[in-house]
Amino acid sequence: MFNILKNRLLKGVVTEKDKEIEALGTELKKQIFNKFGRAFSFREVDTGSCGACESEIISATNPIYDISRFGVHVAASPRHADALVITGPVSKNMLLALKDTYDAMPAPKYVITAGNCALNGGIFKDSYYVENGVGNILKVDAHIPGCPPTPTQIIISLLTFLKNL
Amino acid sequence: MIVIPEEFKIACLKEHRELKSPVMMLFAADERASAGTFALRCVFLDRKNKEWAIVQTNLPAEKPAFPSLSKDMYSSILFEREIKEMFGIEPVGGLDLRRLALHNEVWPEGYYPLRKDFKAPDRSGNTAEKFNFTKVEGEGIFEVPVGPVHAGIIGPGHFHFSCAGEPIINLEIRLGFTHKGTEKLFEGHSPAQKIGLSECIAGDSAFAHSFAYCTALEKINGISVPGRASYLRALFLELERMYNHANDIGGMATDVGFSFPAALASIIKEKILRLNDALCGSRYLKGINIPGGVAKDIDRKLVIEKIKPIVRDFNELKNILYSNVSFMDRVEGPGMLRKKTAEDLGITGLAARASGIGIDLRCLFSEVHTTCGFKPSVEETGDALARLTARINEFEESARLVNFIADYLPDGNLSSPAEANKQGSAIGCAEGWRGPVLYWVSVDNKGKLDRVKIVDPSFKNWAGLSFAVLGDIIPDFPLCNKSFDLSYSGGDL
Numbered sequence: 001m002f003n004i005l006k007n008r009l010l011k012g013v014v015t016e017k018d019k020e021i022e023a024l025g026t027e028l029k030k031q032i033f034n035k036f037g038r039a040f041s042f043r044e045v046d047t048g049s050c051g052a053c054e055s056e057i058i059s060a061t062n063p064i065y066d067i068s069r070f071g072v073h074v075a076a077s078p079r080h081a082d083a084l085v086i087t088g089p090v091s092k093n094m095l096l097a098l099k100d101t102y103d104a105m106p107a108p109k110y111v112i113t114a115g116n117c118a119l120n121g122g123i124f125k126d127s128y129y130v131e132n133g134v135g136n137i138l139k140v141d142a143h144i145p146g147c148p149p150t151p152t153q154i155i156i157s158l159l160t161f162l163k164n165l
Numbered sequence: 166m167i168v169i170p171e172e173f174k175i176a177c178l179k180e181h182r183e184l185k186s187p188v189m190m191l192f193a194a195d196e197r198a199s200a201g202t203f204a205l206r207c208v209f210l211d212r213k214n215k216e217w218a219i220v221q222t223n224l225p226a227e228k229p230a231f232p233s234l235s236k237d238m239y240s241s242i243l244f245e246r247e248i249k250e251m252f253g254i255e256p257v258g259g260l261d262l263r264r265l266a267l268h269n270e271v272w273p274e275g276y277y278p279l280r281k282d283f284k285a286p287d288r289s290g291n292t293a294e295k296f297n298f299t300k301v302e303g304e305g306i307f308e309v310p311v312g313p314v315h316a317g318i319i320g321p322g323h324f325h326f327s328c329a330g331e332p333i334i335n336l337e338i339r340l341g342f343t344h345k346g347t348e349k350l351f352e353g354h355s356p357a358q359k360i361g362l363s364e365c366i367a368g369d370s371a372f373a374h375s376f377a378y379c380t381a382l383e384k385i386n387g388i389s390v391p392g393r394a395s396y397l398r399a400l401f402l403e404l405e406r407m408y409n410h411a412n413d414i415g416g417m418a419t420d421v422g423f424s425f426p427a428a429l430a431s432i433i434k435e436k437i438l439r440l441n442d443a444l445c446g447s448r449y450l451k452g453i454n455i456p457g458g459v460a461k462d463i464d465r466k467l468v469i470e471k472i473k474p475i476v477r478d479f480n481e482l483k484n485i486l487y488s489n490v491s492f493m494d495r496v497e498g499p500g501m502l503r504k505k506t507a508e509d510l511g512i513t514g515l516a517a518r519a520s521g522i523g524i525d526l527r528c529l530f531s532e533v534h535t536t537c538g539f540k541p542s543v544e545e546t547g548d549a550l551a552r553l554t555a556r557i558n559e560f561e562e563s564a565r566l567v568n569f570i571a572d573y574l575p576d577g578n579l580s581s582p583a584e585a586n587k588q589g590s591a592i593g594c595a596e597g598w599r600g601p602v603l604y605w606v607s608v609d610n611k612g613k614l615d616r617v618k619i620v621d622p623s624f625k626n627w628a629g630l631s632f633a634v635l636g637d638i639i640p641d642f643p644l645c646n647k648s649f650d651l652s653y654s655g656g657d658l
Binding site: 003008044047054095100124 | 266267268270271272278283285289290313314316317318319320321341342343344345346347349350361362365366367368369371412425426428429431432434435438448449451481484485488652653654655657
């Protein structure tokens with residue numbers, strides 16, 4: 001207990017005061033407030049990614065970036081989600097699970113792809129066991145580029161998506 | 166050693182007993198075009214001579230089959246299942262012949278992707294076939310299926326629990342959901358082109374994979390790596406270990422609902438990722454390895470300067486965890502993987518070291534690590550706490566190595582000049598943060614890749630998890646899972 005308290009007091013607030021992220025985040029918060037009523041929740045589905053995209057999406061929620069302060073939340077169930085964030089080139093084995101997850105979401109619902117693989121298969125393009133990206137299966141509303149996309153890129157792309165909505 | 170098919174089993178069992186090594190790799194290659202046969206190779210680790218022992222046999226092109234090894238050497242079982250589904254080679258008398266990655270529901274029978282004359286089926290999906298899960302029967306037994314889409318931000322896998330009351334009496338893990346046909350994607354390309362692909366086998370082990378791949382290519386071409394490059398590789402390998410171990414330790418805290426240290430661990434991870442980015446322009450250490458050395462040099466002062474606050478934070482994290490009674494109470498005991506079970510399953514890497522199997526490839530194949538006085542971390546108990554302690558110790562040892570290497574880094578070239586690709590084959594290895602990453606690379610007479618076999622430690626260690634949780638309760642499963650922290654993509658390929 002004492003350790004936690006000491007660490008907490010000495011460290012203070014670690015969240016990034018980077019001007020770029022602050023500015024982007026404030027804008028993001030405004031967009032979410034207007035269009036989704038305080039919070040935008042997404043459910044992440046891995047359709048065969050190598051794991052780096054997941055790692056970076058988790059990084060975006062760490063205390064340094066802390067995207068939840070802008071109103072972006074990760075939902076544990078598709079029933080609670082406004083959007084799906086999909087990574088990976090869509091392995092044939094994940095096709096059914098992906099469609100089921102999408103069907104389980106209440107409308108209005110959006111699909112966002114994260115990482116180069118999810119866009120068109122990326123480095124796994126034209127393999128015998130991938131569907132070459134999410135676009136061949138679901139209607140995609142936005143894309144977060146990168147291999148893997150950085151947390152800053154995730155924030156930028158979410159902002160662009162919300163602005164165009 | 167090449168033997169006739171009839172003697173393959175005896176030869177393998179002999180090596181297995183003499184070297185006290187589980188099957189490290191067992192794989193087939195379609196060599197019908199050049200030799201008229203399917204080659205089957207079984208690889209063991211020879212610790213005494215610090216080399217790999219390979220037993221090879223050549224199977225006929227028509228109706229290829231071999232006697233299954235799995236009854237006498239259980240660590241071969243997953244490899245046999247893989248060979249059957251990928252090549253259509255029958256392990257006669259195998260204990261389990263169900264498919265691993267090519268799910269029955271979507272992939273029709275009779276299409277073997279790793280054969281050279283493979284043509285994709287016209288249509289896939291809805292084959293009306295089903296996977297047979299192991300059935301546990303009896304009064305009061307109930308099943309809990311979980312996945313493939315989980316509640317967290319994590320890869321896809323299906324966990325099939327059979328419980329009697331609270332304790333788990335059987336767990337069957339069905340994987341393959343991230344199968345992407347990766348090994349096939351290597352074939353027919355120039356080796357240097359596919360380094361980027363090796364970095365995407367398991368995204369959090371990008372460096373270990375490209376390291377192992379490049380080592381194999383260097384062996385084939387007979388290139389020696391300059392001293393500075395070897396040291397830089399060791400440094401990056403340890404940085405990769407550090408950010409992942411920090412992530413895991415935080416993950417274990419998250420899974421018992423202890424959020425403060427989890428947040429602290431994610432800060433440590435982010436700091437290391439940013440250090441990676443500052444050093445080489447990639448948070449996940451991609452684009453560094455090239456055949457013959459490394460592509461990027463580092464600013465050693467930056468390493469020494471940045472590693473200090475990371476180590477300080479880590480000490481705080483360690484103190485918080487070790488001094489918290491309720492946390493220690495949760496991690497001590499569950500996820501027990503006994504040494505005998507680990508040996509039989511052929512568990513490798515950190516999970517094996519936490520169960521008392523003291524094998525670390527860094528002691529055997531890395532000159533840099535031996536020069537730096539590297540000490541492996543071995544725990545005896547095999548529970549979640551043992552794996553946590555092993556991770557904490559490895560993190561501290563890695564931090565010491567990073568400091569040492571940054572301080573000591575010899576001058577010299579970053580890489581040896583590239584040469585034309587020779588024909589040949591070799592095994593490349595690296596001790597990644599999960600365990601040994603192994604690559605068998607074979608290059609044909611045109612200088613193109615003929616066969617690449619990849620074994621990520623996750624492939625075999627998933628079986629360890631399914632045995633470790635027996636007798637525990639489902640609420641402890643996330644903790645046990647995180648204490649292993651295996652890659653879905655690395656295992657499924």
